[in-house]
Amino acid sequence: MRRRILNRLGGAVIQVLIVTLFAWLLFYVIARFTGASPAQRIAGKTATTAQIAQVAKLLGLDKPYWQQYLIFLGHLARGNFGFSYVQMRSVSSILWPALRVTASLVFGAAALWMLVAAPIGALGAMRPRSFGDVAGRAVSVVGMSIPVFWLAPMVSYFLAFQPTQGRLLGIPLPGRVTLFPIDGYVDLGTSPGQWAYHLVLPWVTLAIGFAAVYIRYIRTMTSEQLSEDYTRTAKAKGASTTRVLLRHVGRNLLPTVTVLLGADVAYALTGVFFVETVFNLPGIGFTGVSAIENLDYPVITAVVIVSALVAVLSNTIVDLLHVVLDPRLRRLPAK
């Protein structure tokens, strides 16, 4: 078990090195040839060659590449992501508050999509081809086909904007009401109620696409488990359907679902780009999109690296959890 954990941690370190190398190559080496060189950007458009060279020297860009990469890694390890000349603030002071917002959004959405998908998927597997199953699968395939960057403005329009105009889904209301806030974010520490109230629509928006996929996952996996001998034995011994689903099937699916969740929490970081801009949540995605608009390279670099690191982290955590949750992995030697 210890060897398995050490192996996994070693893999995570290699992934971190690959990501940072990729980001560094992209933003510091390739960028130099496409006119997005850091020195050129800081020195400005009117700078002379000598001035650019001076800035490059200040930034350490005249050193050999391997040294530059090590310096870059050293900065990252100390949480130093550079300085945003567009916002005139250090990148880390922009990033940390944004990460809090994004974490609220992603974890809330993950909880929501599991709550929705688990019962629908399990019921579909219990009664295949029943009305509920067919409806669940239809909802799932439609949900998978709606891109989040279209869903976000639609949810915002119909549930937040239209009620303030005196309509709900096109039906006239008695007066102008505010059902949900159109945008904005309230910190969890300030007011938990307001925090959740402001995040309901973003959670729903982000969760729909994932819920659609998870309905399928859970339906397939549950129906596989239901055809196993142990569920038949449990039923024969008189266990109720609920007990079979929760204690027997659910316990067996838990490790797999955890691993899937780890990958998808990381994957949700792309959806965050669209949800946060529509609902004006000052998270990683919002920061990233405005950085792309302003060509704020240090922030773009940081957003890409931090998201990739979050992906590595969440995949590693769920793989370690997998070992805890699946007793078979504890006994078998690592291959």
Place this chain on the structure above:
Amino acid sequence: MSLELENVSQEMLSEAESEKPLGLRAQALRRLRRDPVSVSAFVVLVFLVLAACFGGPLAAHLTGHPPDQQYPDALSAGGQPIGIMSRTYLANGLAHNPHGSLFIFGADSLGRDLLVRVLYGARISLLVATGATALALLLGVSLGLLAGYLGGWVDAAVNRMTETAMAFPNLLLAVGIAVVVGPGLLNVVIIIACFTWYYPARIVRSSTAAAKEMTFVAAAHTMGARPRRILLVHLLPQVWGPLLVYATSIIANNIIFEASLSYLGVGVPPPTPSWGQMLSDAVTSGMYQVDLSLALVPGLALVLTMLSFNLLGDGLHDALDPGATRR
């Protein structure tokens, strides 16, 4: 004796002809044709391809509105879009002009015809998605075949690469690359292909590794077939089925991928109409709250396309593998 033999073989031949079992492909096709959902999805996709090829120029010709032409008359006095099925405004900016030209889906906030643009957008969507998918399949299938057939360190290297690549949210890294290399049609195709080749590679690798152990491969080898012939003639046909299912879902994903990049402003550069760009124009300016059709038209086009690809993919999956439960 020889006559008898001839008779027998004749009989056997005719019998074989009359009760010739259908090939796997024909069987799958028959199952697919009997599935009304797959057939309708296929019909929608045929229409989409037709719209992408001829729809844009045809609509532009019929309405007389080129896709990038801005019509100041198509905006009301307040600079707002005119909405669905409206004619252009009169010169005084107050009333509709009964003789003005018709904007079937209305005009966008710059006064461009939405119908013509959404049809031209279909062209960009399909072009980028099929181009990127073809490139990704080429890369993925070659690497997957090699990895599955050769095994050893090639297999290990390809496996490591796909595992690492799949561990990251690909859109984010793609956005990073697109920001650095700049927008452009070809760039987008290459970037998307770079982030999708590993799905087909994994499928092909596992099918090839399984098929490699079958006796017909050993037979081909004994008869002196070279590795290249074994790979292309004997092993490649074995992976078509799963690959076809994956190709439909990859095309669908790539359409979303392109739209996402364009939405973020790093995809196909304006004024070329693309669905992602049209949506982003409508949403970031907030103009969709004035005229919802600005977001509805390109959005529904995207959803309908995705839905058709997803349904067709499911149908193909069921047709090729009727025993399996649907994922």
